[in-house]
Structure formats: structure tokens, C-alpha cells
Amino acid sequence: MENILEVRNLRVWDLNSDKVLIANNSFDLRRSSCLAIVGESGSGKSITCRSIMRLNGSSLRQSGEILFKGENLTTLSEKKMRRKRGRKLCMILQNGMSAFDPSCVIGVHLKETLAEHFDCDWKKNEIEEKMKLAMESVMLKNPIEIMNKYPHQLSGGMLQRIMIALAIVLEPDIIIADEPTTALDTVSQFEVVEQFIQLRKKMGCSMIFISHDLGVVRKIADEVLVMKDGEIVERGPTEAIFLKPEHKYTKYLVSTRLALSENFKKLMRGETIVAES
Numbered sequence: 047m048e049n050i051l052e053v054r055n056l057r058v059w060d061l062n063s064d065k066v067l068i069a070n071n072s073f074d075l076r077r078s079s080c081l082a083i084v085g086e087s088g089s090g091k092s093i094t095c096r097s098i099m100r101l102n103g104s105s106l107r108q109s110g111e112i113l114f115k116g117e118n119l120t121t122l123s124e125k126k127m128r129r130k131r132g133r134k135l136c137m138i139l140q141n142g143m144s145a146f147d148p149s150c151v152i153g154v155h156l157k158e159t160l161a162e163h164f165d166c167d168w169k170k171n172e173i174e175e176k177m178k179l180a181m182e183s184v185m186l187k188n189p190i191e192i193m194n195k196y197p198h199q200l201s202g203g204m205l206q207r208i209m210i211a212l213a214i215v216l217e218p219d220i221i222i223a224d225e226p227t228t229a230l231d232t233v234s235q236f237e238v239v240e241q242f243i244q245l246r247k248k249m250g251c252s253m254i255f256i257s258h259d260l261g262v263v264r265k266i267a268d269e270v271l272v273m274k275d276g277e278i279v280e281r282g283p284t285e286a287i288f289l290k291p292e293h294k295y296t297k298y299l300v301s302t303r304l305a306l307s308e309n310f311k312k313l314m315r316g317e318t319i320v321a322e323s
């Protein structure tokens with residue numbers, strides 16, 4: 047299978063302290079597949095994703111190549127890079143709230159985002175209709191009502207589903223989801239993961255999925271990268287990582303983290319659990 051994204055010798059360091067945050071990492075994302083990145087807090091998962099999007103803060107520097115469909119993103123101008131973001135590479139973050147402008151209603155934010163990425167001659171009504179359908183497809187009832195609400199009036203799970211609906215309309219080639227379910231309670235987590243799985247089925251898009259929840263990872267990912275202290279310590283097909291972890295750290299992660307996702311597994315088996323408040 048062809049690679050849609052190739053990361054070559056990615057190195058990221060902090061200019062202020064000269065600390066190396068990502069050592070020298072190379073990995074591939076295959077077209078239409080889902081790659082999970084797991085690893086303890088501070089291991090460099092988010093920085094890796096932000097490096098791909100070129101969204102690291104100005105105090106961080108990076109070297110190496112990021113090849114998207116063979117094109118090296120690191121040499122693009124900021125203007126060209128901006129055109130890739132959203133439309134080609136879309137990032138969904140942990141906290142839906144931070145992705146939205148708190149001072150305007152959801153609908154305004156969505157319209158602005160969509161207008162930025164689609165040609166002006168795309169009919170306005172058509173975009174709105176698409177967005178409405180996408181929202182319905184991620185089980186958001188009453189899209190019109192939701193569009194008239196402010197972010198703080200919606201739950202975390204709803205905001206994540208709006209982000210997924212937006213991705214459905216934008217049809218990016220790659221979705222990078224950085225712990226998209228971590229801030230949610232177990233029930234919403236289950237629903238949002240289900241929407242991610244549907245999204246992949248529907249659009250065949252490629253995905254990088256970061257999660258602390260190995261139950262979620264096992265369900266959604268084709269391949270897994272295990273990171274520790276800015277390095278990739280193990281990689282392989284998902285089942286191999288879970289059934290036959292080789293690195294000491296992966297063994298530790300698999301044994302401890304699976305215990306945490308018991309509730310999730312119960313939900314997947316259709317058992318009912320009491321929602322956390």
C-alpha cells in the first residue's frame with residue numbers, strides 16, 4: 047500500500063533550553079489506514095503531530111522531511127502551508143472548546159472555516175446543506191439549533207462531533223486526532239470513537255490517532271507507534287503490539303493501560319454502565 051505521509055528524520059528542539067524533544071524519528075502513514083501513537087505523557091506525541099502540521103510554537107525548531115503525497119511540506123511557504131491545513135490535513139484536538147471561538151455562535155465559526163477552504167463560487171446554501179447533513183450523520187440532532195449556540199452551551203462530546211462533521215465536509219486526506227476523546231466521559235467517548243470509525247469507513251481518509259486509551263487504539267488503529275522520551279521504541283500492526291509486545295515499555299503500557307479501559311470494553315460488548323457525571 048502506498049504511503050500518504052512519510053516523516054523522515056524528524057528532530058525537534060527547544061531553542062531556549064537546547065533540549066531535544068524529538069530525537070530522529072521516521073515513520074509512514076499508509077493511505078486509508080489509521081496509525082495510532084501511544085506513549086506516556088511528555089513522550090512527544092503532540093509535538094510530533096504539530097510538527098507535521100507545522101504548528102509548533104516559535105520557540106521550537108524542527109528539521110527533517112515531512113512528505114505528503116511525495117511533496118515536502120517543510121519547504122512550503124507559510125501561505126501554501128495554510129492552504130494545506132484544514133483542507134488536506136485536518137487536526138482534531140483533545141478539547142473541542144479550544145477549537146472554537148468562544149465569542150461567536152457555532153454556525154458563524156463553521157461558515158467562516160468552510161468559506162476559507164472552499165472556492166467562493168461554491169454556493170453558500172450548498173455548503174450549509176452539506177454541513178447540516180454531516181452533523182446529522184454524526185448523530186447531532188437539530189443542527190440548526192446547534193449552529194445558534196455558543197461553544198460553552200454545548201457538551202464536550204457535541205463539540206467533538208461538530209469537529210468530525212466539519213472534517214466530513216472538508217474531506218481532508220489526513221485527519222490528525224490528538225486525544226480527541228480524553229476529555230469526555232465514558233459514554234461520549236464511546237460515541238465519538240464510533241463516529242471516528244464511521245468517518246474512516248465513509249471517507250476512506252488516513253488518520254493519525256493519539257490516545258492514552260489502548261482499548262480505543264486497539265479498536266480503531268491498523269498500526270501503532272510507541273513513543274518514549276521523544277523516541278519511537280516500538281512499532282507494528284496493532285494486534286502484534288497488543289499480543290506480542292517486544293519492548294519492555296510497550297509490555298508495561300499494554301499490561302497497565304488495558305486495565306483502564308475496562309469500561310470502554312464493556313460498552314463495546316453492549317453491556318450497560320452507569321454514565322459518569
Ligand SMILES: Nc1ncnc2c1ncn2[C@@H]1O[C@H](COP(=O)(O)OP(=O)(O)OP(=O)(O)O)[C@@H](O)[C@H]1O
Pocket residue numbers: 060067085086087088089090091092093094103105106
Ligand atoms: N512549546 C514547548 N516548548 C518547550 N518544550 C515543550 C513545548 N511543548 C512541549 N514541550 C515538551 O516536549 C515534550 C513532549 O511534549 P508533548 O506535548 O509532545 O507530549 P505528549 O506525548 O503529547 O504528552 P501528553 O500525553 O501529556 O499529551 C515534553 O517534555 C514537553 O514538556
Ligand SMILES: [Mg+2]
Pocket residue numbers: 091092093224
Ligand atoms: Mg499531547
